[in-house]
Amino acid sequence: MASNTRNSMRSAMRLGLAAAGLTLAGATMVGCSDPVVSYSAQVQPILDKRCMECHTPGERGYEESGLELGSYESLMQGTRYGPVVKPGEPLISVLNQLVEGRADPSISMPHQRNPLPASEIAVLRNWVEQGAKDN
CATH class of the missing domain: 1.20.5 (Single alpha-helices involved in coiled-coils or other helix-helix interfaces)
Incomplete structure (x- = not known):
């Protein structure tokens, strides 16, 4: 027992x-x-600082692609060639391919400037991975 x-x-x-x-x-x-990434608090400030110089109506990036980055709606609309963000899919989202250096070097972004810091690339990647929400 x-x-x-x-x-x-x-x-x-x-x-x-x-x-x-x-x-x-x-x-x-x-x-x-990963913590939830905020479009308004984290993503838009990166776009404002790193991308808006060219992706505003009248500027070269906008004129060549039709991509305006001043708002969530314009980002999600994409270029005249199609969307640049595929929510939940950072590997196939053109935005991520361009800033991560996975596209043709002649079109990497920011164009003819230093690449984004790894921390900013991670914010954009996580935001797309989390569904690219307007939050």
Whole structure:
């Protein structure tokens, strides 16, 4: 009987440890997600600082592509050739390809300027990955 009690206690401890491990793993996974990226607080300021000089009506970037970056609506409208943001898909979003240097170097953005810092590229990538919301 003592052997049965010991085996039951071991089984109960194993079950408890397994449950605790799963709980911690779940908490870790939830805690690892990227914070929600705000279009108005994070994305638009990057576009204003790095892109608006050319992507405003009358400027070269706008005249060549039709891409205006002054508002969420104009960004999501894209260029005369099509959309530049595919919500949830940073690998195929043209915006991400251009700023990450994954496009033809002759059209990388910002055009003929220093690339965006990695932190700003990450903000744009995370925003697109999170669904490119107007928040």
